[in-house]
Amino acid sequence: MPEFSVDLALLQTLTAIPGVSGREQPVAEFIQKNLPREFDCAIDGLGNLTAHLPGSGPKLVLLTHMDEVGLIVQQIKPNGFLSVERIGGISIRALPGSRMDLWTETGKLPAQIGLLPGHLDKGDPPKLESLYVDIGARSAQQAAEMGVQIGDVLTWPHQFQQTSPNRVSCKALDDRLGCFALMLLAQRVSNLQLNVDLTLAFSVQEENMLSGSLPIMRRIEPDIVIGIDGTLVFDTPDLDHQQSGIQLGCGPVLKWMDAIRGKLAAYLPDLRLSRQIRRLAINHNLPLQQEVMTGLTTAITPVPYQANGIRTAALSLPIRYHHTPIESADLDDLAVLIDLVQLVILENSL
Incomplete structure (x- = not known):
């Protein structure tokens, strides 16, 4: 061989x-x-x-x-946060607190999935409908000015690691x-x-x-x-x-x-x-x-x-x-x- x-x-x-x-x-x-x-x-x-x-x-x-797998923007909220729906079976458990890449018509924006501070977390399992995406926008208008539209998608950020000589992770x-x-x-x-x-x-x-x-x-x-x-x-x-x-x-x-x-x-x-x-x-x-x-x-x-x-x-x-x-x-x-x-x-x- x-x-x-x-x-x-x-x-x-x-x-x-x-x-x-x-x-x-x-x-x-x-x-x-x-x-x-x-x-x-x-x-x-x-x-x-x-x-x-x-x-x-x-x-x-x-x-x-x-x-x-990924996420798709479902709504742009008046306060600038985004609600999302899943494309494929992305792990909901892994989403809260995660950084994401938001892909718009004009390029990539940094994004993150919000989560409760540990002081207030009661340990309830996360639900998709309760998740929100924070892109740093203060309003829907500002989100629009950043190029965000309904139907834009999010993926995990790419962090390629060779965790041992024979193993990779990303x-x-x-x-x-x-x-x-x-x-x-x-x-x-x-x-x-x-x-x-x-x-x-x-x-x-x-x-x-x-x-x-x-x-x-x-x-x-x-x-x-x-x-x-x-x-x-x-x-x-x-x-x-x-x-x-x-x-x-x-x-x-x-x-x-x-x-x-x-x-x-x-x-x-x-x-x-x-x-x-x-x-x-x-x-x-x-x-x-x-x-x-x-x-x-x-x-x-x-x-x-x-x-x-x-x-x-x-x-x-x-x-x-x-x-x-x-x-x-x-x-x-x-x-x-x-x-x-x-x-x-x-x-x-x-």
């Missing part, structure tokens, strides 16, 4: 770009600019980016998503780390003769609807789709092995089921394809964790039901502290995932 090397500066820039659901264009432009020229890139009307590398054999799509690793994996994979396979007709798909609006990738599926009509996204880990003291034994640094994760109960969102993979991926990992001594997960689902969920039915599988990168400004991942898991997906691409029996 090729030696793994990683350009953390590229990942740092990729995660810094603001790209909440429906506003992913800057992310798509950056990814397209940094893909090998052998790939034929296109951006559809919804904003999905695809990168096609012709090959013989079945049509294979590798699917990630570009969007991140906002938006869900799923920019998956996007980064495909960018690195593209560099490996761009000059190879492939047994598949390969498309890398960087989809939109996973965090709010899951269905942003469907125009890609209708246009390409793939035979196989493999989703690559983040998944939950249970290796911290507050979660210690509650749902699974998934940990950082123990390899990527093969998904056997996920579901968000009560929301008609659940996923089951193609059995033969998933077993084939597991067999490849075993045969090549690659560490592979496995999951049956509730509480989350991903962009792959609606894909099997498109066209005449599509064979799918899902691989995940373990991420701690999902949907917070300190999402954390292990680069060893990334390395193994890229190795495994490359084996899948080069496999002759998909």
